[in-house]
Amino acid sequence: MAELPKRYDPKAVEPKWYQRWIDDHDFVANSKSSKPPFSIVMPPPNVTGVLTLGHVLNDTIQDILCRRARMQGFEVLWLPGMDHAGIGTQTAVEKYLRRTENKTRHDFGREEFLRRVLEWQDKHGGIIIEQLKRLGCSCDWSRQRYTLDEGYAHAVQSVFVDLYNKGLIYRGRRMINWDPAAQTALSDEEVVSKPQKGKLYFVQYEIAEEAGRFLEVATTRPETIMADTAMAFHPGDTRYVNLLGKHVWRPLAREKIPIIADEAIDPEFATGVLKVTPAHDSVDFEIGQRHDLPIIDVLHPDGRINCPTELELNGLDRFKAREKAAELLQTRGALTKTEAYENNVGFSDRSDVPIEPRISEQWFLRYPKTNEALAVVRNHLIRVFPAHWEKVYAQWLENIRDWCISRQVWWGHRIPAWYRKQKAEGRGQRSEIYVGVEPPPDPDNWVQDPDTLDTWFSSWLWAYETMDEETQKKFYPTSVLVTAPDIIFFWVARMIIAGLEFRPGKSDRDEDNIPFRHVYFTGLIRDKRGRKMSKSLGNSPDPLELIDKYGADGLRFGLMRIAPSGQDIRYDEKQIEEGRNFATKLWNVARLRQMHGETSNAFGAKIDDKHLSIYAIEVLSRLNETIDAVDAAYRDYQFNAVAQHLYDFVWSDYCDWFVEAAKTEIFGDDDARKKSTLATMDFVLSAILRLLHPFMPHITEELWSLLGFGKTSIQFAAPVQKIALDNVTDVPGKRELVSAIYRTVQTGRNLRAESKLQSNRGIGFILCSNEKLISEQLPAITRLLNAEEVKLDGEYQAPAGNPVAVTPLGEISLAIAAADKERERERLAKEIARIENELRTAEEKLKNKSFVERAPAEVVDEHRTRLKNLSAQLARLKQAREDLN
RNA sequence: GCGCGAUUAGCUCAGUGGUAGAGCACUUGCUUCACACGCAAGGGGUCGCUGGUUCGAUACCAGCAUCGCGCACCA
Numbered sequence: 001m002a003e004l005p006k007r008y009d010p011k012a013v014e015p016k017w018y019q020r021w022i023d024d025h026d027f028v029a030n031s032k033s034s035k036p037p038f039s040i041v042m043p044p045p046n047v048t049g050v051l052t053l054g055h056v057l058n059d060t061i062q063d064i065l066c067r068r069a070r071m072q073g074f075e076v077l078w079l080p081g082m083d084h085a086g087i088g089t090q091t092a093v094e095k096y097l098r099r100t101e102n103k104t105r106h107d108f109g110r111e112e113f114l115r116r117v118l119e120w121q122d123k124h125g126g127i128i129i130e131q132l133k134r135l136g137c138s139c140d141w142s143r144q145r146y147t148l149d150e151g152y153a154h155a156v157q158s159v160f161v162d163l164y165n166k167g168l169i170y171r172g173r174r175m176i177n178w179d180p181a182a183q184t185a186l187s188d189e190e191v192v193s194k195p196q197k198g199k200l201y202f203v204q205y206e207i208a209e210e211a212g213r214f215l216e217v218a219t220t221r222p223e224t225i226m227a228d229t230a231m232a233f234h235p236g237d238t239r240y241v242n243l244l245g246k247h248v249w250r251p252l253a254r255e256k257i258p259i260i261a262d263e264a265i266d267p268e269f270a271t272g273v274l275k276v277t278p279a280h281d282s283v284d285f286e287i288g289q290r291h292d293l294p295i296i297d298v299l300h301p302d303g304r305i306n307c308p309t310e311l312e313l314n315g316l317d318r319f320k321a322r323e324k325a326a327e328l329l330q331t332r333g334a335l336t337k338t339e340a341y342e343n344n345v346g347f348s349d350r351s352d353v354p355i356e357p358r359i360s361e362q363w364f365l366r367y368p369k370t371n372e373a374l375a376v377v378r379n380h381l382i383r384v385f386p387a388h389w390e391k392v393y394a395q396w397l398e399n400i401r402d403w404c405i406s407r408q409v410w411w412g413h414r415i416p417a418w419y420r421k422q423k424a425e426g427r428g429q430r431s432e433i434y435v436g437v438e439p440p441p442d443p444d445n446w447v448q449d450p451d452t453l454d455t456w457f458s459s460w461l462w463a464y465e466t467m468d469e470e471t472q473k474k475f476y477p478t479s480v481l482v483t484a485p486d487i488i489f490f491w492v493a494r495m496i497i498a499g500l501e502f503r504p505g506k507s508d509r510d511e512d513n514i515p516f517r518h519v520y521f522t523g524l525i526r527d528k529r530g531r532k533m534s535k536s537l538g539n540s541p542d543p544l545e546l547i548d549k550y551g552a553d554g555l556r557f558g559l560m561r562i563a564p565s566g567q568d569i570r571y572d573e574k575q576i577e578e579g580r581n582f583a584t585k586l587w588n589v590a591r592l593r594q595m596h597g598e599t600s601n602a603f604g605a606k607i608d609d610k611h612l613s614i615y616a617i618e619v620l621s622r623l624n625e626t627i628d629a630v631d632a633a634y635r636d637y638q639f640n641a642v643a644q645h646l647y648d649f650v651w652s653d654y655c656d657w658f659v660e661a662a663k664t665e666i667f668g669d670d671d672a673r674k675k676s677t678l679a680t681m682d683f684v685l686s687a688i689l690r691l692l693h694p695f696m697p698h699i700t701e702e703l704w705s706l707l708g709f710g711k712t713s714i715q716f717a718a719p720v721q722k723i724a725l726d727n728v729t730d731v732p733g734k735r736e737l738v739s740a741i742y743r744t745v746q747t748g749r750n751l752r753a754e755s756k757l758q759s760n761r762g763i764g765f766i767l768c769s770n771e772k773l774i775s776e777q778l779p780a781i782t783r784l785l786n787a788e789e790v791k792l793d794g795e796y797q798a799p800a801g802n803p804v805a806v807t808p809l810g811e812i813s814l815a816i817a818a819a820d821k822e823r824e825r826e827r828l829a830k831e832i833a834r835i836e837n838e839l840r841t842a843e844e845k846l847k848n849k850s851f852v853e854r855a856p857a858e859v860v861d862e863h864r865t866r867l868k869n870l871s872a873q874l875a876r877l878k879q880a881r882e883d884l885n
Numbered sequence: 886g887c888g889c890g891a892u893u894a895g896c897u898c899a900g901u902g903g904u905a906g907a908g909c910a911c912u913u914g915c916u917u918c919a920c921a922c923g924c925a926a927g928g929g930g931u932c933g934c935u936g937g938u939u940c941g942a943u944a945c946c947a948g949c950a951u952c953g954c955g956c957a958c959c960a
Contacts, residue, residue, distance in 0.1 A: 006920070193958085200960090219960060269959045281960075344958070388889060392955065395888070399956075485954090528896090530953080554922095561908085562897070567890080568953080570897060574909060581922040592919035644899070644907075659919085667918085746926090752914095753926040759915045786917070786925080838904070845903080850940035859903060859941095866904080 004594060004706070008587035010551025014698040018133060026715055027138045029077035031474040038074035039475035040066060041463050042139065043483045043491070044147065046085035048092060048124040051131035053525045053533060053571060054484060056543045057563060060556045060695075061522060061639060062482045063137050067694040068634070069479075070138075072719050077475045078138060079466055081145035082126065086412035086455045087182055087350050093120045093411075110410055110450075117411050131544060136552050136697045138715075145466040147458045148413075155465045156458045157416045157437045159502065164417075164435045168366045169405070171417075171433070175282045176404050178358035180303030180318075181351035184408040185362050187454060188401060189489050191346040191355050200270065200341035201326055204334050205231060205248035208256050215240075215248050215259065216336060218270030220343060221280070222329060223321040226253035226307045229293040230276040235261040237272050251334040252325060253309045262287050282357050295359060303356065318356075363406040363415060363451070369500040370397050372510065376496065381511050385520045385637045389485060396489050405454045412452030421445055460494035463515030464504040472504060477511075480518040492519060520637045523569045530570060546576055553696035554580030560695055561643040582647060583699050586692070589655050590685065590703045596666055599682045599707045607683050608676065609727045613665065615780065616680040617728055618738040619658035622649060623684055624722040630691060643695060650688055657742060658684070664780045682709075687720045740808035741777060745784040747807045752785075754827050755803050755818055762788035764815030768796040771809050791815075800883035803827070806873040821884060828881045832874065839870045 021027060029039075040062050045055060066078045090105075093116060097103055105113040132139065145152060163169040176185045201222045204214035215231055231248050233240040240259070247256045264287055265274045278288030279297040288295060298307045305313045305321045312328060313321050329335035346355040374397050376382050377390055384390045406415060418440050420432040434440045439448070464476050477499070483492060495515045499505075505512030525533055533540040546555045558579025563569055593599065612620070626649040633641035658680075665677040686709045693700040693714050704714035725731055748765055757763055765787050767774070774781075775792055782790045798804045798813040803824055805812055818824035842863050845851050852860055 004919090007922075193956095217960085221960085264959095266959050274960055277960090283960075343960085386890095391889065395956065488955095524954090550922095567898090572897070572909085575897080577922075578908065581920095584922045585920065588920035588923085590919085595919075641899080648907080655919085656924085660924095663918095750926060756914085759925055760917060761915095786915095841904080845941080848940065851903095852940085854940045855903075863903080 004587070004591045006588070006591075008551070008583050008699060010553060010583070010698065011548075013702045014134070014136065014552050017698050017701045018136060021138070021713070021715070022141075024713070026713065027076075027078070027140050028142050029140045029471070029475070030075060031470040033075035033474070035073055035075035037077070037475050037479075038066070038069035039077040039079070039478040040480055040482065041466060041478055042078065042080045043481075043487075044081045044083040044145075044459065044462060045128045046088055047082040047121055047126065047146065048085070048089055049082075049128050051128050051135070051543045052540055053543055053559070055128070055132070056135060056555065057522050057525060057559055057569070058482055058484065059132055059135060059137050060560060061520070061563075063135070063556075063697070064560070064639065064694040065480060065482070066138050067697060067715065070715055071690065071693065071717060075474070076138075077140055077143070077471070079143050079145065079475075080129070080132070080137070080139035080141065081147075081462070081466060082128070083147040083455060083459050083462075084412060086407060086409050086452055087184065089117065089121070090409050090411040091182060091350070093117050096120065105410065113410055134544065134547055134552060135556070138697070143466070143471070147455070147462075152458070152461075152465055153413055154437065155461055156413045156453065159461065159498075160416055160453065160457075161435055161437055162502075163365060163368075166368075168368055169363060170366070171361065171363050173359060173361045174364070175285045175357055176360045176362055177346065177348075178301070178356040178360065179348040179351050179353065180299075180301065180356055181348065181353045182409070183301050185360055185404050185406060186348060186350070186355070187404050187456075190349040192349050193344040193346050195342055196345045196354075197340065197342050198345075200339045201329070202271070202336045202338065203251060203275075203329055204336055205251060205275075207243065207259075208247040208249055210246070215243065215273055216271045217273040217275045219275055220341065221277075221322065222252075222325040222335075223305060223313065223318055224277045224280045224298060225251060225275065225325060225329075226305075226310055226313070227277045227279050227296045227298040228257055228275045229278060229288065229296060230257050230291060231259045232262045232265050232274045232276050232287060233259075233272055234265040234267040235263065237261075237265075237267045239272065251329055251332055252313070253307055260287075260291050260293075262290065279359055280357055285357075285359065297359065299356060299358070303353075362404050363417075363449075364402040365405050365457075366402050367400055367497060369497050370400055372500045373397055373493065373496045376500070376510055376514050382496065382514050382516065383518050385518060389488060389519075389521050392485075393488055393493055396493060403454075403457075405457045406449075406451040407454055408450075409452050410450075412455060413458055415449040415451050415453060417449040418443075418446035419449065421447055456490050456494060459491055460498040461502070462491075463495050463499060464502075473506060476504060476506075477514050478516045480520055481516040482520045482522065484524060485521040486524065488521070518637075523563065523567050525569045525571050528570060528572050533571070541571075541573065546573075550576050550580035551583060551698075553699045554583050557582055557643060557695050560639050561647060563640050563643075582651070583696060585651060585655065586688070586696075586699060587703070589650075589659060590707060592659065593678075593681055593685060594707060596678060599709065600679050601709065607679055607723065609723070609725050611672070611676045612680065612725075612728060613662070613673070613677060614734045614738050614777070615658055615661040616677065617725065617731060617734050619653055619684055620680065620723050620725060621731060621735055622653045623687055626653075627687075627691070627720055627722050646688070646691055646695070650692075654684060654688065660784055661780045664783050668779070682707075683723070685709075689714060690717055690720045693717075737771075737773060737777075740771075741774075741781060742784075744807035744809045744812060745781060747805045748785045748787070748812050751803050751805045751812065751814060754823075755814060756820070756823070757814075759786065764789045764791065765812055766791045766793055766796050766798070766815060767807075767810060767812050768793055768798075769810035770794045774809060789815075798880070798883075804876075804880045805831070806876055811876065825881065825884055828877055828884070832877050832881065835870055835874045835877065839867065839874060842867045842870065 062078060066076050070076045094105055177191050179186050198220050200218050200220060202216055202218050204216050207213045207215060228250050243259045244261055246259050248259060250257050264283055276284045276287050278285045278293055278295045298305055300306045303318045305316050307314050313324055316324055326335060348355055374394055377393060416435060416437055418434040434446060440446045463478055464472055467476060499513045499515040503513045527533060527539040531539060555576050558576035562575050626645050629645045630642050662677045665673045668674060689700040689704050701714050704710055710717050752763060765785060767790055778790055778792060801817040803814045803818050845863055
């Protein structure tokens with residue numbers, strides 16, 4: 001074996017192993033396998049997206065679960081893919097074309113524009129897939145899917161047709177959320193409300209029947225006055241009852257409109273009068289329906305005013321028009337005052353511009369199976385981690401509204417509906433509709449709906465339409481879905497509904513048709529200051545740069561260690577650095593082992609547990625505990641806990657204590673002992689590598705191979721098993737002794753440091769102990785203390801002035817007098833104060849009658865023992881203080 | 886307004902009905918034969934506030950405060 005370099009070099013190791021795994025088809029799932037299945041479908045990233053830290057978090061977790069399952073003997077399918085991201089991709093291409101060719105999509109026409117999008121997709125598409133490979137993701141790339149794959153697209157359309165035939169999809173003219181920037185309808189979920197500082201404009205409308213008398217109304221949107229078709233007050237509002245049935249003059253686009261009464265008006269708000277604008281507000285629309293008001297739309301799709309009768313406003317952008325309208329009202333004497341006002345305005349999640357509520361003819365889905373979808377989660381057929389998301393999910397389903405699924409976008413799945421040409425011209429008549437996966441037989445007489453479907457209307461089938469029949473049979477329902485909570489409605493809930501409605505499972509039972517058995521929601525990654533990561537803030541680091549700097553394994557481990565117990569994550573690059581440092585630590589402790597000759601084949605090797613040192617017994621016991629803790633943490637999807645347990649075990653238990661103690665034997669003359677110690681090191685190290693492999697696949701594979709722990713890849717190595725230690729007598733007693741030794745060592749080190757002795761200076765200690773088993777442990781204690789010599793003397797009385805401390809094994813003292821008596825006095829005083837403090841709390845407890853009577857006997861005993869020990873320690877330290885004087 | 890979550894060391898976060906933890910940062914000593922991306926030692930916390938349950942509460946319960954998130958909103 002060649003000597004390893006001091007530092008692990010991920011750049012040399014990671015690509016090499018990834019390529020090997022691909023070449024060996026290690027990630028390809030076999031549908032015919034007899035192993036039990038484990039499957040995950042990857043939440044598909046946007047086809048033109050690039051890797052973000054959010055993806056790293058998500059996909060690392062999925063990779064961990066998959067790799068662990070592989071080691072546990074499951075047949076694993078991790079199915080990757082991408083989605084076409086209708087609006088997002090189209091917007092990006094439009095922006096690009098405007099910049100480079102100064103043309104809109106309409107300049108190109110549909111066909112040419114789509115050709116351009118495909119060009120764009122070929123150029124920018126799929127980058128993220130290559131990035132995921134650099135992260136080490138063990139996806140079955142042979143099964144990679146895309147939402148626009150022919151078969152998948154066909155399925156999306158079939159589903160549309162099916163739901164249409166069931167009467168669940170319908171076309172209707174309704175209030176929808178209009179995005180004037182993207183110029184498309186959006187679903188309710190794509191609207192986010194934000195508080196906005198605006199103004200409240202108080203406007204007077206003259207009463208037609210009583211010239212000179214006015215009705216005052218407060219509005220935030222004076223630019224929609226031309227669309228007012230009534231004024232309304234609450235029926236119980238006595239101030240206005242006598243005006244019911246009369247009319248007012250609309251001050252812009254002057255016309256007479258009626259005064260009505262409606263329950264929806266809050267008499268407390270402002271003047272208690274509402275201007276009713278049915279075309280531009282959903283509450284007003286409902287009022288309009290109740291009172292049979294006309295609907296006047298004064299907005300172009302792009303948000304400009306469409307009102308030829310008010311020339312000064314016509315054609316203005318809605319926000320410019322707001323100011324202009326106020327001006328006009330002012331000059332016409334209709335504006336009485338304005339007030340600063342803060343209200344919530346719906347913004348487009350896509351374009352970040354205010355949404356226009358707008359009447360529009362769109363396609364809607366009346367959700368099926370909502371009760372069933374509630375039930376499968378409530379009854380834990382689907383388990384949600386962390387569980388509190390169940391409530392959020394239920395809340396949404398309980399208040400669910402029809403889903404507007406049509407988008408005025410060209411890039412996506414075209415709506416499979418056609419309208420008959422001639423009838424379409426007839427006024428007021430519903431045109432005849434043909435809905436089918438295949439176009440109508442006489443296509444010349446029909447024109448297809450120009451719109452496409454919401455991208456989520458395709459991804460809700462992702463859990464099973466990505467699988468061929470055989471794959472579905474083996475791997476559906478999937479084992480777990482890993483995703484961020486911000487798409488719980490967009491995707492998670494809708495997938496559950498799709499599974500229950502379309503029933504792709506092997507039987508008709510719900511448990512065979514749900515898309516996944518577990519859902520794990522990750523946290524959201526925020527920056528140091530707690531802000532969401534976003535492109536516009538520029539606070540999102542490039543994971544590829546992080547991989548260059550710290551290695552994929554370092555990035556993965558660093559992120560997982562701080563990641564999710566369902567909380568949001570404050571990201572700090574320091575944490576990734578720690579991940580890299582941990583990789584280096586692991587590398588070096590393996591390097592140490594490798595310097596001492598060939599390893600035993602520790603994979604499945606048996607340890608001769610009759611000849612173990614007490615330190616070996618301790619580390620093996622700690623390994624057992626770690627295995628249990630890790631298993632438990634995995635069961636709860638507590639990845640940070642898994643990482644932390646492994647980190648602590650490797651760094652503290654293995655490196656700091658066991659390996660340091662073991663050096664006595666490794667560098668010693670007793671070959672049998674040396675061999676036994678090395679065998680323990682191999683055993684533990686091979687366990688460490690296997691436990692860490694899901695988190696750090698590359699370095700563990702490299703070390704597995706370098707140390708010769710297995711002939712084949714670590715990926716399929718047997719899971720780590722606890723070691724029984726059957727032939728060891730009195731394990732607890734031996735562990736107790738090790739623990740006492742370690743505490744003694746720490747006390748000794750402290751004594752030296754507090755006495756200001758340089759840590760590299762040779763120094764003698766005397767341990768005054770009657771512990772029988774100690775003498776053979778002296779070499780280890782000496783090494784751990786980095787001492788020149790440790791003398792054991794059960795009768796030893798430290799000379800006055802020699803620093804002394806109390807340990808579980810007895811007193812330990814330095815062989816030399818304290819150089820600085822004052823410092824020594826202070827040290828003793830501090831120690832005495834600490835012990836007196838502890839003594840006091842223990843005494844108080846034991847003085848309390850009800851504590852002694854009612855607390856469990858073992859707790860009381862524990863405190864009694866403590867009291868005894870502390871008193872003894874205190875006496876000895878006080879003696880030392882006396883001696884000093 | 887309704888719901889959810891958080892509040893523990895300077896920072897990021899674990900945690901437990903009985904003695905408060907880690908990493909980073911900080912101070913000190915050390916290039917000791919795996920590792921300075923390291924080793925060793927140390928300082929630092931009324932566990933948000935107020936009640937309740939309990940022999941005992943940082944932990945369990947209730948209320949409050951602050952912050953964050955989601956849903957619904959009055960123009």
